Amino acid sequence: EPEVTQTPSHQVTQMGQEVILRCVPISNHLYFYWYRQILGQKVEFLVSFYNNEISEKSEIFDDQFSVERPDGSNFTLKIRSTKLEDSAMYFCASGLTGHSYEQYFGPGTRLTVT
Amino acid sequence: KNQVEQSPQSLIILEGKNCTLQCNYTVSPFSNLRWYKQDTGRGPVSLTIMTFSENTKSNGRYTATLDADTKQSSLHITASQLSDSASYICVVSASNTGTASKLTFGTGTRLQVTL
Numbered sequence: 001e002p003e004v005t006q007t008p009s010h011q012v013t014q015m016g017q018e019v020i021l022r023c024v025p026i027s028n029h030l031y032f033y034w035y036r037q038i039l040g041q042k043v044e045f046l047v048s049f050y051n052n053e054i055s056e057k058s059e060i061f062d063d064q065f066s067v068e069r070p071d072g073s074n075f076t077l078k079i080r081s082t083k084l085e086d087s088a089m090y091f092c093a094s095g096l097t098g099h100s101y102e103q104y105f106g107p108g109t110r111l112t113v114t
Numbered sequence: 115k116n117q118v119e120q121s122p123q124s125l126i127i128l129e130g131k132n133c134t135l136q137c138n139y140t141v142s143p144f145s146n147l148r149w150y151k152q153d154t155g156r157g158p159v160s161l162t163i164m165t166f167s168e169n170t171k172s173n174g175r176y177t178a179t180l181d182a183d184t185k186q187s188s189l190h191i192t193a194s195q196l197s198d199s200a201s202y203i204c205v206v207s208a209s210n211t212g213t214a215s216k217l218t219f220g221t222g223t224r225l226q227v228t229l
Contacts (some may be wrong), residue, residue: 042219043219044219045217083145089155107155108156110155
């Protein structure tokens with residue numbers, strides 16, 4: 001069964017460094033999302049992406065964040081200058097359509113900022 | 115403000131027993147409600163999805179109910195197995211246009227099934 005994959009599974013970085021989290025969505029999906037989950041807290045929406053542009057973003061997704069689909073398969077989340085509070089699990093999701101319930105989540109990347 | 119509250123926060127049951135998890139929401143306008151299972155360190159996996167007109171939906175040993183009038187949902191797990199140990203998250207969509215930002219996540223119920 002097709003699934004969303006994410007790399008790396010765990011990323012440790014120093015405060016102020018740039019990180020890129022990578023996702024490979026399900027191949028025929030058209031809608032892509034990033035979420036984050038701070039330890040012990042709720043999953044929070046960051047951004048949705050369709051047709052090579054951001055379709056919606058939350059207030060969390062500030063200028064430090066950017067997303068890109070550099071080729072036909074990868075979907076990346078870049079954090080330019082990481083802060084301690086960026087430490088969280090970051091989940092990528094993809095969907096064939098834009099309906100909110102048709103989203104398939106990846107296993108997540110645990111980002112630890114020291 | 116849209117909110118999803120879940121109870122209990124955590125639950126320990128013996129293998130083979132049944133359990134029911136609760137979800138109350140104040141999300142408007144309501145579009146759909148789904149239950150996810152999230153294993154530790156993994157992404158959420160969808161169990162059930164219900165729209166306004168659906169009262170109950172089953173997926174194997176998982177049965178979800180929805181009362182749109184009282185804005186409550188429950189997830190019943192029958193004959194629990196050790197592999198059911200996970201967090202169960204209630205997620206409510208406030209829009210039928212499908213925008214992800216309209217999803218409201220609960221904090222989840224942490225279920226532990228023991229021998």
